[in-house]
Amino acid sequence: MTLLPRIRLKTVIIRRSRTQTIASVSSRLKAFSRCIGLGLLTLFLITWVFPTQAQYPPIPLTELTQTQFLSREQGIGNKQQGDLNSVQENDNALTQLEQGKALYSAGRFWQAITVWQQTMQAYQDRGDRIHYALSLSYLSLAYQELGQWQEAEQAITQSLNLVANLLKPTRNHQRLLAQLLNTQASLHYAQGQMEAALETWKQAEQAYQEAGDQTGVFGSQINQAQVLQALGLYRRSQITLERVKTQLQTQPDSLLKAAGLRSLGVALQVVGNLEESQQVLQQSLAITQGFDAIADQSATLFSLGNTARAQQDFEDAIAYYQQAASTATTPLTQVEAQLNQLSLLIETQNWTDAQTLVPQIQAELSNLPLNRAAVYAQVNFAESLMKMGSHVETLHATSGSQSVGAGLTDNVTQETANLTKPALPREQGIVSQSPPNFTGAKAQLQTIAQLLARAIQQARQLNDKRSESYALGQLGHLYMQTQQWLEAQRLTEEALSLAQGIQATEITYRWQWQLSQILQYQGNLTGAIAANRDAVYTLQSLRSDLMAINPDVQFSFRETVEPIYRNLVELLLSNQPTPEQLQQGRETIESLRLAELENFFREACWQVQRQTIDQIDPQASVIYPIILPNHFAVIVSLPGKPLRYFQTELAQTQIDSTIEQLLQALNPAWSNKERLRLSQQLYDWLIRPIETELRENEIKTLVFVLDGALRNLPMAALYDGQQYLIENYNIALSLGLQLIEPRSLYPKQLKTLTAGLSEARDGFPALPAVELEVQSIAAQIPSTILLNQQFTPQTLQEQIEANPFPVVHLATHGQFSSKAENTFLLTWNGRIKVKDLDQLLQVRQRQDTNPIELLVLSACQTATGDKRAALGLAGLAVRSGARSTLATLWSVNDESTAQLMVEFYRQLTQSQVSKAQALRQAQLTLLRQSNYQHPFYWAPFVLVGNWL
Structure with missing residues (x-):
């Protein structure tokens, strides 16, 4: 059986005031509910259903099933009166209770409220507190659906108060308590009160445990995993889901197990574990086929379609949706599968x-x-x-x-x-x-x-x-x-007024954005800016939920969220922007970078602190290039100066084309003349207008907060007609001043954990110069070396736990991608995915000691053909917890890399040398060698984060 509504949505589902929808499955519920207790109420993760394509974050919510302990035969109610009329009245009330549940399951929430209010009154008049409390709990759920939060809160609070002094240590009473706690947790979750939701679901889990209801325990644990994910506690969420999976595997095959696996598969898909999601859903499908449960097969096929879609396996996704539609047992489930199929056909x-x-x-x-x-x-x-x-x-x-x-x-x-x-x-x-x-x-x-x-x-x-x-x-x-x-x-x-009236912020931002577009086309620039700013603020208030959406399919970040930020920047920068508008534009770009990272990880776990450039480095300038539809805009922050702004009228297609051509021209096989022409063109757009101001302010370091395709391009290779940019400035990359914690690395601190692979592994070629690289580093500074067989995730973690290394150097293959699951580092016995990196490298942070000052990634590369691949580098830099990360944008010559790294460390041992300056000197060392003077060899090395 399934309670998963299955309309796929193209709009973003990030929300604080969430409600849930239960599909119309009353016929299946009636046939199946007699064999289950309230444990099933939390098991199914109910899905948001929106009138646009493709969202599937599961939401935990009580399922309104008929339960055995409600019957008069179990001694709850007013059976002791022995009055035939009373028995008849109780039958009528129970019938109304079921009618309300049928209306609720059919999505007719207001009618369900009307029926349950009558039922509640009947139970109150007879002094039947148990059924009175249950009716209130159901009312709370229906009020949540309609966004009537005060009424929902009052109903569930009154329900819990009614049973507080009545509960006896029996399994049936514990099941009732678990349901009420489940409803309360759902309300906390819908209102964005994640800590309260987590604690309440823990209480519900305990109640189910005491009731001997393992199904309820599973459901509560899955719900907790979703809350942990919303709180940014990815590791704990993963551990919880793995525990549920292990426990479910021990259960005998049944439709209940199949439903639990389906819910788990959906949860895994949401947090980005797509391969595991597919495996779990396939197991669920096999069980339903064994029981010849057609409706359950349809639900699981639908979920498999969603996972295939998230994997961008569109052909399989279409096939799954077609099978889901053909096996659907109701017109609604058939239409929902067809709507998903249609939206995917349009997308492709x-x-x-x-x-x-x-x-x-x-x-x-x-x-x-x-x-x-x-x-x-x-x-x-x-x-x-x-x-x-x-x-x-x-x-x-x-x-x-x-x-x-x-x-x-x-x-x-x-x-x-x-x-x-x-x-x-x-x-x-x-x-x-x-x-x-x-x-x-x-x-x-x-x-x-x-x-x-x-x-x-x-x-x-x-x-x-x-x-x-x-x-x-x-x-x-x-x-x-x-x-x-x-x-x-x-x-x-x-x-918009309706959405705001029910505090449905996940809808509100959408209509604020639409209103901004309408006002903009009417020429009302002031109103358009105000509405656009409101949409951005609404999104920022929902950042704790960004993680719950798959970036490229479910969340469709670049289509539904990124344009809202970019359009606000464009509005703010139009018509000679004021200093205040420039400041707002810069903050909007930084907020976009932060939202993009949260979307990359499906987590919101960064506490940001704004700092001015003067506080960080009085000899640094931060440059914010922004690619807009019709011009190339640049905001420049100089210490102690107002923000500077200039723009070049260019079509975005021309900008992207120039960047792409320059990236290709950085291959040594291309013409040097063409490469220098393109490099100078980018320099003219980005640096030339502020050359004089940079010199007058004695700027030594340029810090770039790059946008779009620029993130795959090494700024060091920009050419002014006579010299490369690296010949005049230290260069660093930043995700924005919000994420910087300034701190210098002193020579006396230098102690390195160096790990590397010189032999071919997992389909990647050998790196013979790695052994020379790690030995040369060890000859300059104290080092612990893990080479080849010694370089495993386990040994890496053990060394970091045992020793306070300020520098961790990994000379190995790696890949940066716009997808977190495709961003990894290679070890002797497997890959370290970016989402697991914090488990390895942030041990000392969890133990309240100093984090890693510098993480060096040698021989990494961006994903081929991925225009947003450098996002993986930014994500890895953040995930590592290191203050600074040194990495390469593409795989370069093995020997030249070893030379550069040796010189980089030699520079770091000198006093008063920043990381950015040490990298610059190492790059210049290669530039001055005839066999390595081409930018291909030295330009891809980039420093991300703190440059001091």
Whole structure:
């Protein structure tokens, strides 16, 4: 059995005021629930369902199942009265309780509240505190769904108070307590109170343990893992999930085990363990096939599709979605699988198959019951049609639709009527981030408007502000497509008001961003900046949840979040920005870098402290290049000076093309003339306008906070026409001044743990000069060496735990990628993935001693063809916990690397030499040698973090 709603969403799911949705599975629940207790209530991780494609972070929430201990035969209630009327009244109340659960499971939360309020009153009148408390718990869940947090809090608090003095040390009472605690934890989680949620789920786990309910224990542990992930405690989360997996494997095969494995698979997918997620889900599928449980097979196939999609295995994902749809036992689950399939076909621009699927989905939508999931399905479908744009052939109006605005309030009726009459899109000015323009397809617009209008109507019938907000916001987006700005603004503001009213910040940021775009195209720059800034602030307030989203598929960071930051920077920097606007622009760029790292790890675990450049280094300048759609912008921070700003009018395509050509030209096989021309072009854009100011302020170090494709480019190789940049300045890279903890490395501190591989391992070639490199370093400074067989994760960790090494030098193959799972370092017996690096290198931090001052990574490279691969280097630098990281952007000559490293350490032994200065001198040593003077040999060495 499954409780996983399965609409995939393209929008980001980062949230503080979260609610959960339970799919309509009442028929399956009725058949299966008699054999389970309240333990199952936490097992299934309920998924957010949004009216756009592809989100799948699991959310822990109580499942409303019928439970044995509620029966009169077990002695709970007013059976002792012996009165036939009382028994009949109790039967009626129990029936109403079940009716409310059916309504809740169907997504009709307001009706469920009405029924449960009546049930609660009946139990209160008879003095049946147990069922009264249970009704209150259910009410709290329904209030959470509708964003009525105060009512939800009051209901669960009253419920817990009722049972506080009644509980007896029996298993049934412990199960009841566990359910109530589960509901309370869900409320904490929805409101972003993660520490409280964690503690409450621990209490629920204990209650399930005392009740002898192992299923409930599993569910509570999975829920705790999700909270630990939200708190940035990745390691503890992983350990918890591994423990659940081990315990589940010991259980005999059953549908309950299959459901637990499915929930675990979803959780593993969310935290980025995609291969393990696939394995667990395949095991779940095999069990369901053995029991011939079709509905459960469909749910697991759907989850497998999500994992395959996260792995960018789109062909398998499509196949899984098709199987999930074909085995679905309800129209809703079939449509949800088809909607996911459609969104993926659109993402991969498979227009032919997408067009074939559209009429199938249209035919099914009219068969859906009235509930939240049906509303979301219609909005989801409408958004997919908007994305298809001109690629969609003429569509027929949705089956069964009446007039577009039927049953809606007057303003929506008139607006949708206006849209679906002659209001076709105009030829110019369509928002750049929007889908392709419709080309005279009036029927397409009419279909989309009808879908959204009906969704609004149904949401209002359900009194569901959340789904109403989504439908109204999407209708506003449709008006953006047709450039009907006033109508778009009014609908967007109404959607925003609804989202703010229920504290649904994960929706709020979206409509703030949409409102900013609308105001921008109306020429209201002040209003656009304010709305855009609000959207950024909302995202920052949700940063503790960023980790829960897969970066490239689920979260779609570059499509849904990054543009919000970039657009604010562009607005702030337009029309001769003021010093205050420049400061805001710089802070926005730094916030984007931080959000990008959190998205990379799916964690929010950095406590940042802002510092001015004067406090860090009075002879350093921080340079923030920003690649915007129509110009190359640069903000420069000079000690004791106002921020400096200049820009070059260039199309982003031209900037990216120049960077890509220069990266290729850094190969020694290319023409030196062409390389120098391209290098000088970048220099002119980035450095030339401030050359004089850098000299006048006696700047010695340039610190770059790089943007976009620039992060794969070595700044040392920029050329002014006569000299390389490294010949005049020390150079360092930073993630922003927020993450810097300034501290110098003194010669007397130098003591190195040096580990390396000189032999070929795991498909990587031998590095014969590594042995010479590590021996040469040891000849200059005290060193402990781990070479080849001695270099394992275990020995590395043991040495770091035993000795306070300020420098850790790893001469081995490694790879930096925009995906955390593809960023690793090679050891003798395996790979150290970036997410595991903190476990090895931050031991001393956990023991309240000094962290590593310098981590040196020799012979690493960026992932081939990955334009954002340098993000992996930044992530590794942060994950290591080291104050500074020295690494290479590509694999370079083995012998030249050894020479550079030896000279780098020799420089560090000199007094008053910073890390950046030591690296510069080592690079210049190679530059001055005829056989290594090409930038290929010395330019890729970069210092990330603290440069002092």
